[in-house]
Amino acid sequence: MSLYVLLLDQDLACFTNDLVQATGDRRRAFIAKQEAVLLYEAAEDMRQLLGKEFRTALKALNVPQDIFDRINVVKTDFNKFWDKHREFLKTIRNVLSAHREHDSLRYANDLDSLKPLDVMTVAVEFSALLELLIRELIKISQLTSSPAVILGDILSSTEKAKRSALFQRNLVFKN
Numbered sequence: 466m467s468l469y470v471l472l473l474d475q476d477l478a479c480f481t482n483d484l485v486q487a488t489g490d491r492r493r494a495f496i497a498k499q500e501a502v503l504l505y506e507a508a509e510d511m512r513q514l515l516g517k518e519f520r521t522a523l524k525a526l527n528v529p530q531d532i533f534d535r536i537n538v539v540k541t542d543f544n545k546f547w548d549k550h551r552e553f554l555k556t557i558r559n560v561l562s563a564h565r566e567h568d569s570l571r572y573a574n575d576l577d578s579l580k581p582l583d584v585m586t587v588a589v590e591f592s593a594l595l596e597l598l599i600r601e602l603i604k605i606s607q608l609t610s611s612p613a614v615i616l617g618d619i620l621s622s623t624e625k626a627k628r629s630a631l632f633q634r635n636l637v638f639k640n
Contacts, residue, residue, distance in 0.1 A: 466514055467602045473507050474595045477588050484585055497581035501557035504584070504591055508547045508554070511594075515540040526609055532601055539597045546594060550587050557584070 480500040487493045515536070523533055557579065 466519065467599075467606065469514070470595055470599055470602065473503075474592060474599065476503060477507075477592050477595070481585055481588055481592075484581055493581040494576060494579050497579060497584040498557055500588055501554050501584050504550070504588060505554035505558045508543065508550065508591065511543045511598075512540075512547055515543065515598075523605070526605065528605055528608065532604055532608075536598070536601050539594060539601065542594050542597075546591060550590075553583075554587070 477500070480496060480503065484493060484496045484500065487496055520533075523536070
């Protein structure tokens with residue numbers, strides 16, 4: 466998940482940079498459309514990625530409660546982001562980027578009313594949430610990659626392997 470979040474943040478930064486440097490309204494609108502698609506898809510994905518399986522993994526890693534609580538706040542903020550921006554981003558995604566409506570007049574009207582700065586503002590809001598999540602993921606990585614934790618995992622794995630081998634050996638001798 467950490468790599469996905471970092472790559473997503475990098476893609477948003479590239480879109481924002483391209484949007485700032487773009488010359489001409491048509492080019493800015495084109496970049497804004499693509500950034501809106503990424504925002505829509507990523508916002509939808511984040512709600513799932515931070516769901517039950519992720520929470521189970523955090524518990525299995527014995528993540529401290531304060532980190533768990535901050536991740537819960539970030540998850541709630543991603544949900545609020547989705548509720549607030551879903552329709553705006555969905556319209557851009559479906560009408561302007563994916564051309565799903567097949568309605569040329571609507572496309573032309575929506576394209577004329579598209580304000581790239583509005584998309585960039587939404588991207589900045591989403592990036593701020595990603596930054597909060599990245600901070601917590603870094604803390605989790607630091608906790609789970611300490612020599613003591615790694616050694617504990619090795620010992621635990623070795624113990625499990627021994628028990629499995631004993632079980633397999635006993636199973637063979639019984640048959």
